[in-house]
Amino acid sequence: MPPPSTRPRQKPAATEVGPTLDLDRYVPALITFIANKLSNSATAFYQRHFGVNVTEWRIMSLLAIEPGIPAARICHVIGFDKGPVSRTLSGLEKRGLVSIRTDPNDGRTHSISLTAKGRATHDKVIVAALDRERRLLSCLSKDEREVLIGLIRRLHENLGAVTAGTDG
Template identity: 85%
Template sequence: MTAPSTNNRKTPTEAGPTLDLERYVPAFITFIANKLSNSATAFYQREFGVNVTEWRIMSLLAIEPGIPASRICHVIGFDKGPVSRTLASLDKRGLVAIRSDPNDGRTHSISLTAKGRATHDKVIVAAFARERRLLSCLSKDEREVLIDLLRRLHENLGAVTGGDT
């Protein structure tokens, strides 16, 4: 017969508050985003030769051709350094064209090249298929509610970031 345990570890209640990872929304959003990004990078890199950061920038350039890097940073929420490095890589590979703005030499106009647009048009088919598979567990009405809720959360980010999003 073994002696009773003399475990002196505190229970979570005695140690202080802990997160309930089944209910803490920031954790859910982060976990989903991380897993989606990691799997997208692996898939897009293997199939199309672009990572998820490059894809995000390319998809934004398809929507807003000629935008400056500052706009890219604002929309996708990345710092200037990673965006600049990614743009330099895309430029070197002939996927984007970076031109000085004739009205402001400090600003650059960034657009997809024909090669970049062709790559975008292949990746977007896969991106939509991935989205359909992800959302397949929801009804059409639930998808609309989810999109509305996510949009509202995005618009309310300033409540925790202290600034505009």
């Protein structure tokens, strides 16, 4: 069954004048809608089954890939502001999932890594995360998945065209 359209079910009143977005074709909205729905459902699932929310999972997954990175790197890769990342890291540290150490070469920078408990949690969540991805992409052929990944990467690389001079 195809997903419901984002189009309104009724035609707008004739008194409404001016341009409107076609939410079935406006790419920033489509990406945002998908991301919001994926994040909300992931948080509910991961919290219920593993005790972590999607923000914590994103940070933990990055720490599994790049152990010892500073918070600034996490902010850059994930696209989060410093405040939420700092609060999330503090919570993860209190729960024993990450270790935060002052960088011996630069006292202002911290090296962040998963603890053994954090790695064990990561290793459980990744199975569910990859299954969710598989189910999401199951409507596409292998070739279509590769094209989609390539297109999304290109959009990611082109974000500077709309974010230059902003914080995001």
